[in-house]
Amino acid sequence: MNATDALGRQSKVDHVVVSVRGLDDAISRWSRAGLAAIPGGSHPTGTANALVRGPRDAYLELIDVVEESTHATAQAVRDRPGPLTWAISVPDLETCRRRLLDFGLATADPVESSRVAPDGETYVWETCEIAGHALHPFVPFLIRWKSGMPRGPLRGPVISSLDLEVPEPAWLQELLVRCGLTRDESVPGTPAVTDGDLTVRLREGSAGVVAVDWAIAPPEPHVLLDGLVCNVRWHPDPVASVSRG
Missing domain, CATH: 2.60.40.4320 (Immunoglobulin-like)
Structure with a gap:
């Protein structure tokens, strides 16, 4: 039941989210361990991230709250340090939502989000919660990239x-x-x-x-x-x- 679109793209594990305290310190800590974390930029939710990634699709996101914010994402990052959630990238959100509905799970309407990278590039995506599980520790959320990142360093961690x-x-x-x-x-x-x-x-x-x-x-x-x-x-x-x- 692989979900593919007209171009043959299929669903992939997209990323794992880890909430940290002090993004700069986390970057240093992970990098010293051999897992180089590269600043990724800021979100409208009041958070910022760094990415541990290589030449494949999946990566790990370190995320921290960097400004005053009442957004639900910022609150979850504050309240739940450590592994926070994970995401699956799907080529067709509506097809995936129908399959989940057949399984008895309603999904939330897609929400557009974005991030401004340090080089000024803006990346845009849509996310979708499954059965009301926002940032759930084991139920992933769905993501569809509208303006996606290039892949990471060829010799980066996979x-x-x-x-x-x-x-x-x-x-x-x-x-x-x-x-x-x-x-x-x-x-x-x-x-x-x-x-x-x-x-x-x-x-x-x-x-x-x-x-x-x-x-x-x-x-x-x-x-x-x-x-x-x-x-x-x-x-x-x-x-x-x-x-x-």
């Missing part, structure tokens, strides 16, 4: 897999299939899905995103950064199997 703790792994697996990901039967003992580049493993719990595997080698193989365990695997050539789509 996300190879995610681990999520969820109360009903089989239910979330089916939800993710409805969003256009594919069941990954190669993972023993636990429900999993893949977007062709990375695997999302689901196990029982309630913490949401708990670990990210990276295809690079920092000073330590297991690093705890802002409440998220980062397991880093060495990959001799992280761009060798990159799908350009």
Whole structure:
């Protein structure tokens, strides 16, 4: 049930969001661990971010509140330090929304958002909440890029897999299939899905995103950064199997 559009683009894991206190300090902390974080710019919500990314689609976003704001996103970032939520990029929001409705889940109307990058470029996207779950720890939100970013550095860190703790792994697996990901039967003992580049493993719990595997080698193989365990695997050539789509 992969969701593809007329150009053959398909649903992908887009990014993981981690709320931090002090964006500059977080950039230094992650970069010292071998996961270079690059300032991404500011949002109209009163937040700003930095991105840990490489040549594939998925990346990690560090986000902090940088000005007085009563926006719901800013409030969530203030209240919930550490892994906050994650997103799936879909080529066709309406098709995905219909599939979720058939699964018994209503979605919110798409909302347009934007970010101004340090170089002055503005990136624009639409997001959509699933079943009223705003910034939920394990139910992702949907995103469709209208003016998307170029990919990250060719030798930048590549996300190879995610681990999520969820109360009903089989239910979330089916939800993710409805969003256009594919069941990954190669993972023993636990429900999993893949977007062709990375695997999302689901196990029982309630913490949401708990670990990210990276295809690079920092000073330590297991690093705890802002409440998220980062397991880093060495990959001799992280761009060798990159799908350009």
